[in-house]
Amino acid sequence: MKSLALLKRYDWQKLQQFCTEVFIRAGVDKNHANTVADSLIQADLRGVDSHGVVRTAIYLERIERNMMNPFAEPEIEMEQGPTVLLNGNNNFGAVVGSKALDIALEKAKEQGIAVVGVKESNHFGTGAFYALKAIEKNMILLLMSNASQTMPPTGGKRPFIGTNPLAVGVPAGKELPFVLDMATSVVARGKIIVAAQKGSDIPLGWAIDKDGNPTTDADAALQGSVLPVGGPKGYAISMFIDILAGVLTGAGYGKYVNNMYENWNEPQNVGHFFIAIDIERFMPLDLFKERMDRYIQEIKAEPKADGVNEILIPGEIEHRLVIERKKTGLELPEKVENELEAIGRRYSLKLSDALIDSCYSNQKKEAVN
Amino acid sequence: MKSLALLKRYDWQKLQQFCTEVFIRAGVDKNHANTVADSLIQADLRGVDSHGVVRTAIYLERIERNMMNPFAEPEIEMEQGPTVLLNGNNNFGAVVGSKALDIALEKAKEQGIAVVGVKESNHFGTGAFYALKAIEKNMILLLMSNASQTMPPTGGKRPFIGTNPLAVGVPAGKELPFVLDMATSVVARGKIIVAAQKGSDIPLGWAIDKDGNPTTDADAALQGSVLPVGGPKGYAISMFIDILAGVLTGAGYGKYVNNMYENWNEPQNVGHFFIAIDIERFMPLDLFKERMDRYIQEIKAEPKADGVNEILIPGEIEHRLVIERKKTGLELPEKVENELEAIGRRYSLKLSDALIDSCYSNQKKEAVN
Secondary structure, eight states, X not given: OOOGGGSOEEOHHHHHHHHHHHHHHTTOOHHHHHHHHHHHHHHHHTTOGGGTGGGHHHHHHHXXXXXXXXXXXXXXXXXXXXXXXXXXXXXXXXXXXXXXXXXXXXXXXXXXXXXEEEEEEOOOOOHHHHHHXXXXXXXXXXXXXXXXXXXXXXXXXXXXXXXXXXXXXXXXXXXXXXXXXXXXXXXXXXHHHHHHHHTOOOOTTSEEOTTSOEXXXXXXXXXXXXXXXXXXXXXXXXXXXXXXXXXXXXXXXXXXXXXXXXXXXXXXXXXXXEEEEEGGGTSOHHHHHHHHHHHHHHHHTSOBOTTOOOOOOTTHHHHHHHHHHXXXXXXXXXXXXXXXXXHHHHTTOOGGGGBOHHHHHHHHHHHHO | OOOGGGSOEEOHHHHHHHHHHHHHHTTOOHHHHHHHHHHHHHHHHTTOGGGTGGGHHHHHHHHHTTSSOTTSOOEEEEEETTEEEEEOTTOOHXXXXXXXXXXXXXXXXXXXXXXXXXXXXXXXOOHHHHHHHHHHTTEEEEEEEOOSSOBOOTTBSSOOBOOOOEEEEEOOSSSOOEEEEEOSBSSOHHHHHHHHHHTOOOOTTSEEOTTSOEEOOXXXXXXXXXXXXXXXXXXXXXXXXXXXXXXXXXXXOGXXXXXXXXXXXXXXXXXXXXXXXXXXXXXXXXXXXXXXXHHHHHHHTSOBOTTOOOXXXXXXXXXXXXXXXXXXXXXXXXXHHHHHHHHHHHTTOOGGGGBOHHHHHHHHHHHHO
């Protein structure tokens, strides 16, 4: 294990402050800047580094090249009882998603259930970000978003649907809450990139090559497409998410959801679909939490297969990572560090100010010696 | 291919009539008898034979042994705006589910969205049965049910969660509607039974043996458990269905959902969760249908992988089977035929009256010759 003193590790709060300041100096409203930075740091803390501060650079570029509009507030287009259609007006996905969540939670408290369909949004970060906020308010959240094309339909050979994520948040009592946040692909594309870098094979069933043939070659897979989880089942789940979040809301769907990294002519037009449910319409909250605790305790007490230390519930690993990373700090890949340092220089901010004190002081000591 | 004349094939309407009559003579109210028979025949027509008339015998036995109460009407226990808690009062799952669907569709028309949580129900047949009825009314339906224990949690070695199904129905315009109806297992247990009968291996990942080890041996798999689809993802989906349909409604969950075939001391206490959404709260119905048609047409027009004839949307295969089976009749396994004949004798009904005319007359001719 590497010694902590030799690693550069960032304090999550200082790093969030750095990102917030970057967005503010890029012209973003303070509250919105804070929401976006919060969403990025929460992802890093939970171990979903692909959705963390690594995205700062692309978000800034989308703003600078007028592909995203941080100044236009999301607007309600239709509203009646428990149903709302929200136009994101092409603001940050995290800003639009947070607005949709607030509306959904408020309406669900009032009406028992609420649905907020969202169009003209952008990549909204992790679903867990919203699920956890709903849990804090003792509400159940079902959340979907579509995404740009990455997976073929079953039988197809090129990407048509996105790895459209599904998230569910449910509060418990003494036990950890249930937090599901999954892409509808077999694995994250990142895992295939790692295999390619190591020169190792990938399991059959993860991906197809550019001609639509199953492949174990990581390079061929990267030229091709990652597959939906569980074959036709994942294809169908990804498709209904696209229908609810895209077709029904008026957002893009299929090829009309634009790729954030590749399309510099048009906004992404991502769609989301938030359903919030008030537990107390079914039973008293305390009773529900007791039942959740019992359910979770019973699952965790199940006999384990050989070599398994513990049965986990969705969100448990991430919860532990948050505790650990808040203590030990966040480690950033060199590429991300360099990007953030360069961004910092443009806005007269020093990334190194976000290093955790012990690292910083050890480094200073080393420099002095 | 076997000649049609030599096969005994049943006319779907006559077979439905036979089943309806059986239930009526067993004391079931005419409307309820019709609902249950409708649900069984629709499953057979769609090729989901495991949920078809094969279930007639077990349903009758559950009634006769007082494990199911066909006389108690489902009752609304809580109702406020768009949220309803329905107590199935242990009637047939299809009766309770149909009542829940009616309420959900009516409320959603009024409120824009509605949720009906259901407790004290029984196995409710296929999810597609309800999804298709919602589609007829131009509504979107999301539907979940829990089920008795069949799958281990990830890392476990024995069944804890059910293959809790998820169904989604969405109307289209000229194209076929989107009808997803999936169990949260990798495959139906029936496929493992078929492999065991043939003495062939099953793919790794379908099941574990009784000690929780991955197995390709079909017999060992039958002693063990079928696995959730996509590993931890299917486990998490099955779990949130159990939470919404079971923990939240007050129905059974985990081990408290009783097995219809094995537990003769208590009702099943299955839970369901119906969410209906009115499309017109988001856009005009015609526009939505146009967008659905375009979406489906674009997916179906995608370039196909080698050896693939057609890209299908969820529900398409089943739709074709319905057309075919309505024409050619339903074929029943000998075991099911014998069971139904025996049931018929008890109630002075002849199963052979449900044979399609051509078969019947051919058989008569053969008998004459």
